[in-house]
Amino acid sequence: MTERSGWGTVLFVDRMRADAARNRRLLLEAAAAEFAEYGTEVSIARIAARAGIGKGTVFRHFATKEHLVTAIFGDQLDRLAARGEELLGHADSGQALLAFMADAVEMQVADRSFCQAVTADLRRDPQLRAASDRLVAAAGSLTARALADGVVRDDITGYDIVLLINAVAQATAPLGDAVPGLWRRYLSLIFDGLRPQAAHPLPVPAPDSLAPP
Amino acid sequence: MTERSGWGTVLFVDRMRADAARNRRLLLEAAAAEFAEYGTEVSIARIAARAGIGKGTVFRHFATKEHLVTAIFGDQLDRLAARGEELLGHADSGQALLAFMADAVEMQVADRSFCQAVTADLRRDPQLRAASDRLVAAAGSLTARALADGVVRDDITGYDIVLLINAVAQATAPLGDAVPGLWRRYLSLIFDGLRPQAAHPLPVPAPDSLAPP
DNA sequence: CCATAAGCGGACCGTTCGGTCAGGTTGTGG
């Protein structure tokens, strides 16, 4: 579990009682694991059992289940955005963009809740909005750098990249884990579509937001 | 509601009592509409109410909710496969493949349950397996024809096409219906990746089945 | 070491779901 960007509520365990801090950590670990394995529909009771704490304790730390999901999902978004920012320091801009997409897809494929959360109505939460914006910004910078080097076509944006990451991650969903690395096939194919050599005019402008109206 | 291929159970209303046949039709229409609008999680009670019949009647026609979902989903798969077979008669093989993908995505985007069903564990059902095979076969023929005309790269198969359809349909899921035709942008982009000009070697072989082990 | 408040936990609540069933209704073959 990493730190949230500029917002320490989730892991703000400093001025807590020792047992409370310990339980909160156990809870977040258990929730992340259960969500990744079974999706966000797992019951609070299951998560509490895995963490070895009582159900009531869960609601002491997070008023509703949605708050818990939001906390975990926000942390993941932040981690992903951080990875993107880190890759901005990479020499090869094309490989950096590809690596970013690969890491993002891998994260999403390994975590059932991540896929669900992207689609859910959690967009109302301002913290998630911020994390999402940070992610799109990182993707946009990586794209701009790759464009400047002429390795991607000039009509794509950071929003496109984020949505295509989602597309690749969902592509192989029907097969479950039957062919473990199959998503790499489709990431590669889609990346071919991002190259300037392939470019045919795109019929619809890129979006300028990830949130529904 | 169209006919199931070679299997008339779903709409086998011939030797039924008149009221039973009528109710079955109302039920299937209501279920398809509710599933499309709200996904497969809508309650049986809701569907029954929309059909104007009692809840018990639903279970008279379909032993479990899963049976109902399977019937509706199978019908959709069959319709999609039929559309693919129809497009095999189209003169321009490249446009036929593109049109097939576009129709498939459009269907999936307009129907929440369709997206869910693709991922669900309904693959056990032999009828769905058959419908799925028929769909992949149609996609494979369209692909082979396009390949013979040199308009697509030579390392893709019908399975790739079906999975990429899924990818495109899910790509814009985070935005809901905020930008109605946005999926066309990503279908176009991915189709660019399917052209021979763009081809870089793909890292993983295509799957040879859509079912998990 | 103790007083106290913060934390804990699981019985409990209201709701919703898929699915069942007994008893009333109705279409239909003869």
Place this chain on the structure above:
DNA sequence: CCACAACCTGACCGAACGGTCCGCTTATGG
């Protein structure tokens, strides 16, 4: 036209869920 089987229905059931609450435990500052 009638008898009967097929059909319809909504009250009902048990399970599972998110969330509440209060009596008990325990960490901690003084």
